[in-house]
Structures are given as structure tokens and as C-alpha cells.
Amino acid sequence: MRLRLGFIVIMLVILSGCAAPAADGRIRVVATTGPIGDIVQALAGERVALRTMLGPGIDPHTYVATESDLFALQEARLILYNGLHLEAGLSRVFTAINRSGRIPAIAVAEAVPEALLLRWEEGDKVYDPHVWHDPQRWRYAVEAVRDALIAVDPAGSAIYRQRSEQYLAELQALDAELRALAGQIPPERRILVTAHDAFQYFGQAYGLRVEAVQGISTASEASAADIRALTELVVANRIPAIFVETSVSPRTIEAVQSAARAAGHEVRVGGELYSDSLGDPDGPAGTYAGMMRHNMQTIVAALAPAGSD
């Protein structure tokens, strides 16, 4: 009951507000995730006052809005979120905002054609939201952000078009660079084991089989059976390294590591991957391209060297 009342109060605050430009006249834009914020920053730069809700290390699956998020949403001219149930704890807020028609709230990952989406579970119509891990699929999100910016700020349309062309060219170059790096991993080492199932698009793009302890969302706990199944896979394939994630507890990956050791196979933790958030804004993984590069370099360094098993 308390939750329901809280939700009603929240929605009254958001829906009764009035989108105001920032003090310096810039357009207020709220993006949920770092990869979306990266697109907005590149396309709009100084034209917008951008707030990215989910900072480094924040898990979008379980995130709920803070009071200051709600004020930012209330004042926004444009809200950009991933969608496909990534931000599960915010979905009611976005649904209500969309119903009100007061502020456009666009699910940019839902611009990816359905035929290119991977299913969450076999047979159902819910899709894996982690599409940004494939730059080719992420192109559609860039176009969705471009179109959304043009709709709220038509005066900037030439700028948004020109910068989006450049951003898409950079995505293309990044994809080629990552493909070349991935080519260094020998075929028998192409198994990526992570804490939660965020890398299926990445694996499909770069030829890696992906296995995770937890499912696509972090909302449900990994079971002892999940740990056991992953350990068997690691031991059977003599996998040299498995990976923790910056937005997920390392506990389950460490459990697989100790269980593999008990079964006589030494598996290293190959490093930290950015599954669902970018790194520190001033660090090398603080941009989308930097994050993708970090992930691939970390994976290649841990899986590629000969004789490491």
C-alpha cells in the first residue's frame, strides 16, 4: 500500500511539472544509461543539459528512481531510456509519462528491428535488452536519439544529422577494430563466462559462445545448481579465465572459481567487464567506445595467450 501511494505521489509530481529550459537556455535531456548518454553528448553537446541517471557501477535491472531523478524527469524536455525491460524498476514511471503525453520518453533500444533481437526466453516475445554490446545493432539507437533530438529541437536538425553520421562512422570503425581483436582468440578458447547474461549480442557479433551464472536480469538470484552447471562447463572445456562485472557482485564468479579449483582446474578471474554501465567518466571506459574497447581487450588478454591453461 505504501509503495502504491508513493508511486501515485511520484507520478503527480512528474506529470504536474512543467518542462523548463536549464538556466543557460539549454534543453534538458535525461538519459538512463551511459551508452545512451554517450550518444546524446556526441550529437547534441552544448545544445543540451544532459543528466545520465545510471552512473558507473549502477545496475539498471534493479535501479529505482531517487527523489532527484524524479525532479530531473519532471523538468526534462526529452527522456531517453533503453527499454526492452532493462530498467525494470523504472518501467511504471516511463509508462505513465508516455500515457500523459507531456514529455516524450523514447525507448531507444526498441528501435532495433525485432528480427535482430534475441529472445529472453525460448518461445516468448520478450527480448534481451543488452543490444548496445553490438555496435551494428546499436546504430538503430543512434538514429532513434537523432530523431528524438530533432523532434524537440528542430533548429538543431542539421547539426544532429551531421554529428549522427559521424557517430555512425565511428561505430563502424569501432566494430572493425573489435572484430580484429577478437580474431586473436583461438577457436577452442572462444567461450566467455560472466556473472549475468549481458553479452549474447556481443558474443554473436564477435564469434564467442557466452555462458553466465545468472540470467539476463540480475533481479533473480543464482542458485547452487547454476553455479554447479557453470563449473562443469568451465572444467570440461578447461576454460582459462572467467569474468566479473562492475555492476554485479563478484560472489557467483568467485564461487565458480573455487568450485573449479576443488575439481582440479585452476581458472583465473580474467578481469572486470562493463556489462550494464560505463566506467568512471574520466577513465578509459568512461565513453561507449572506451567501454567496448576495454571489454574486448580484457577478454582477449585473458583468453588468447597460448599455454595459459
Ligand SMILES: [Zn+2]
Ligand atoms: Zn544486464
